Each structure stands twice: as C-alpha cells, then as structure tokens.
Amino acid sequence: MPSTSRRNLLKLALAAAAIPAVPGLLRAAPEPRGFAPAPGDWRxxxxxxxxxxxxxxxxxxxxxxxxxxxxxxxxxxxxxxxxxxxxxxxxxxxxxxxxxxxxxxxxxxxxxxxxxxxxxxRNRTVDWSRTSEVQEDPAVLEAALKGSSFKPLDGVVLDRAREITQGATTDREKIAAIYAWIVTNCHRNLDTPGCGPGDIQATLTSAGLGGKCADLNGLFVGLARAAGVPARDIYGVRVAPSAFGYKQLGANSPDVTGAQHCRAEVWLAGHGWVAMDPADVLKVMRAETDRWIKDPADPLVAPVNAALFGNWEGNWVAYNTASDVSLPGANGAPALPFLMxxxxxxxxxxxxxxxxxxxxxxxxxxxx
CATH class of the missing domain: 2.60.40.2250 (Immunoglobulin-like)
Structure with a gap:
C-alpha cells in the first residue's frame, strides 16, 4: 500500500474520535439521522x-x-x-x-x-481527550495477543498487519489504520451463513475480503494482535432497535433468534479496553439501503464509521470473549472457534x- 494511501486511511480513522457526541438518544427515529451513542442510563x-x-x-x-x-x-x-x-x-x-x-x-x-x-x-463511549492510569491483569493482556485456531498471527495475517501499520508509531495509530483498512477494503458478504466462520486467513485469501461479523471483526482483532496491540472479539446478540433509526444496527422485533453479533475491543494505554466495530460499518454500507454504498464518507455511513471507532450502543448483550471453546461432555468433539x-x-x-x-x-x- 503506498504511503500516501496509508496516511489517508490513518487520517480517516483518527477523525472518528474527533466527532462530538450528541447528548441524548432518539428513541424512535423512523429514518437514520446521525449516529452518536452518548453516555446514558442503564437499560x-x-x-x-x-x-x-x-x-x-x-x-x-x-x-x-x-x-x-x-x-x-x-x-x-x-x-x-x-x-x-x-x-x-x-x-x-x-x-x-x-x-x-x-x-x-x-x-x-x-x-x-x-x-x-x-x-x-448502557452505551459504551470513549473520551479521547482524557486519559487515566487504567490497569489490566497482565495475563489478560497476554491472552489478547495470542493466536487461535482461526486467528493465526503469522503468514498472510502478519504480512498484512505490517503493511497496514507501516509508519504508525503508537498503538492508537495502528488500530486506526487497521480499522480504516477494514472499512475501505473489506465487504459484508450477504451469502455468508450466520455470522461467518471467523477464519481470518480465509477472509484474507479465498473469501476475497468478504464475510460477516465473525470474519470482519475477527480479522480486525487478528490484525491488531499481529501488530502487537491486545485485542479480542466479544460474542453476543442484539436485543433492541438502534435508537438512531439504523435497521441494520439493532434487533427490530422481540424475536432475536438470528440476531447474534460479535463486536471487538482493543486495549489502549490511558483508555483501557476501547470498543470497536468495523463490521457494523460494512453492514450499513452493504445492507441499510437497496444500494450497496462503497464510500465510507457517504452521509449515511460517515457518522457510523466515526462513532464505532470507540463507541457502541447499549442495545446488545455480550456473552463472552472466548475462542477455541470445548463443550463439556461433548465426547471429544472438536473445540468451537467461538460460542455465540x-x-x-x-x-x-x-x-x-x-x-x-x-x-x-x-x-x-x-x-x-
């Protein structure tokens, strides 16, 4: 990737942190009208x-x-x-x-x-203007730097991580570059079953940079780890509509049987675990309208792209951050890549x- 393109991607992603939060929530927005999760009450x-x-x-x-x-x-x-x-x-x-x-x-x-x-x-937000001496168990951070069966950190994954983050000097710059690269180069594949298998090596090769949340946010996590930044997937399910009118960013009926969605987070010094969800940006681009939007600067996409670098809505419930899960009593069945x-x-x-x-x-x- 040319250095100019890398700089542009980095600027695009870092701009996500600069958009101010809009106070309050639009509880019943019939059409998308901005997207800016703000601190709020527990639901x-x-x-x-x-x-x-x-x-x-x-x-x-x-x-x-x-x-x-x-x-x-x-x-x-x-x-x-x-x-x-x-x-x-x-x-x-x-x-x-x-x-x-x-x-x-x-x-x-x-x-x-x-x-x-x-x-x-409740909504999860980050204030990029403030830092603190937040700490984490070193064992937890070490685990968030390791590969797994579907997240190898060598080969094509390592090569791509080095390419994307070339010139980045801080962890936040690395994450910004990876986030922007995912949004700019990957796509949501509507034919992928469920949330996708989460095989990030395949996403980079045979799947042609397409997939769903387990593939796309999984790739984000794998690239971050390969770049030396602790990161992890969080597997869960959507439980309520988006307060901002985006149909693709919420559960739109009490039936949530197929509403599983995994998100991601990264550990950044001074901020702790920070929310990330480039897969949902790509979901809005591909499925929010009948038109496949391919420009993250599109007015419908831009606020989502900005906000999901550090924030998310509290209309989703987290199960776990686990990978390679063994089911007790499953009689030697292979471990699951994730449990969602x-x-x-x-x-x-x-x-x-x-x-x-x-x-x-x-x-x-x-x-x-």
Whole structure:
C-alpha cells in the first residue's frame, strides 16, 4: 500500500474520535439521522432462549450465558426450567465462557429447556481527550495477543498487519489504520451463513475480503494482535432497535433468534479496553439501503464509521470473549472457534446451530 494511501486511511480513522457526541438518544427515529451513542442510563433486558427437541434418544444442549461484568454491562441472574435429566451452569476452564449444559435421557419424551437471563446494558463511549492510569491483569493482556485456531498471527495475517501499520508509531495509530483498512477494503458478504466462520486467513485469501461479523471483526482483532496491540472479539446478540433509526444496527422485533453479533475491543494505554466495530460499518454500507454504498464518507455511513471507532450502543448483550471453546461432555468433539449460538448433540450427531427451526430453538428479548 503506498504511503500516501496509508496516511489517508490513518487520517480517516483518527477523525472518528474527533466527532462530538450528541447528548441524548432518539428513541424512535423512523429514518437514520446521525449516529452518536452518548453516555446514558442503564437499560434492563430479559433474554429468553427456549429449546424443544424432537425425541431422538439421549441429547445434550449447551446455551451461551451472558457473563460480561463491565462498565457497559451487568449480568444480573440466570434461571432455567424444563425437563432436563441434568442441568448446570458451567464455565469452560480454558476460555472462561459460561454456558448452560443440559442433558436429556432417552426416556424424556419431549426434551425442553428454557434459559432466562436478566441483564443491564448502557452505551459504551470513549473520551479521547482524557486519559487515566487504567490497569489490566497482565495475563489478560497476554491472552489478547495470542493466536487461535482461526486467528493465526503469522503468514498472510502478519504480512498484512505490517503493511497496514507501516509508519504508525503508537498503538492508537495502528488500530486506526487497521480499522480504516477494514472499512475501505473489506465487504459484508450477504451469502455468508450466520455470522461467518471467523477464519481470518480465509477472509484474507479465498473469501476475497468478504464475510460477516465473525470474519470482519475477527480479522480486525487478528490484525491488531499481529501488530502487537491486545485485542479480542466479544460474542453476543442484539436485543433492541438502534435508537438512531439504523435497521441494520439493532434487533427490530422481540424475536432475536438470528440476531447474534460479535463486536471487538482493543486495549489502549490511558483508555483501557476501547470498543470497536468495523463490521457494523460494512453492514450499513452493504445492507441499510437497496444500494450497496462503497464510500465510507457517504452521509449515511460517515457518522457510523466515526462513532464505532470507540463507541457502541447499549442495545446488545455480550456473552463472552472466548475462542477455541470445548463443550463439556461433548465426547471429544472438536473445540468451537467461538460460542455465540446454541449448541446441541443427539444420537444422530451435532445439531446445526444456524438452522434454528430444525434445531428447534427460539430466542426472544424484552426491555423491562
């Protein structure tokens, strides 16, 4: 990439931090009219996941549980009902991901389980003009610099990270360059199933820089790590409409069965963990209108591009930041690259988490 182009990308991304926040939220905007999440009150949600399996012998279910405790989310409590032979909340020791694990004996006529989680969320914002002596556990930062099965940090990933960040002297400049490169060069592929597999090497090569949030934000995280900046994906689900009228940036009905979305964050000295979501910028560009918008400076896209470098709306619930997740009791099944969807296993094998009707699960969210 020519040095002039790199400088332009860097300027574009750094400009995201300079746009002032608009106080208050537009609770019922019929059309997009700017996008500027601002500090606000906590909102309370009830997230409900119901599973009803056909009687097909012994079965197991694993449901991700919201477990983030942070300045943007409070995970309050979880409850479970149903006819499981055994049910327990468990934590994957390697990744820290919490989940509900339910087992059903073959004698259970209609396996049923319902998980209800109560969560509070609020907008997440950054003030680039202020810094503090925020600290983090060195082990956490070290983990956020390591590769994983779908995020190798060598080869084409390392080469691309070096190319993008050439000339950047600070971590913030590196992240700004990577964010701008993703928005400028990648695209949302509407044909990608679910949130995408999250295989960032494939995203850079065989997938032609296209994919969905697990691919695009996953690539952002991988490039950041390869550039030496701690970063991690956060896997979750949208639970409410966008307050700014963007249909693609929220859940637009109580049925959130297919509303999974992963975001990202980076660790920057003086600011701590900072929100990032270039994948949602690309979602607006590709799907907010019938026209595929390819210019991030387009009036519809520009405020989203600016705001999602450091901020996000509190209309989304985080599950975990885990990768390479082993499901307890899965009888040696390969680890999952991430845990964001319900998982199931019966005598016939793994259930398809992206086919909710065949799997027989539904998810609903309600603001309370």
């Amino acid at each position: 309370s949600f009830e997230l409900r996941t119901r599973v009803r399996l056909a009687p097909q012998g012994p079965a197991q279910i694993w449901l991700p549980v919201p477990s983030a405790q942070s300045d943007y989310q409070r995970s309050l409590d979880d409850s479970v009902t149903g006819n499981a032979s055994e049910a327990a909340f468990v934590t994957d020791p390697a990744s820290g991901a919490r989940m509900l694990h339910a087992r059903f004996d073959a004698s259970v006529a209609e396996p049923t389980v319902e998980l209800v989680s109560r969560i509070q969320t 969807y319900p998982q199931g296993l019966n005598a016939q094998g793994r259930l398809d988490e992206l086919d909710a009707k065949a799997f027989s699960y539904e998810m609903t969210a309600q603001e309370v």
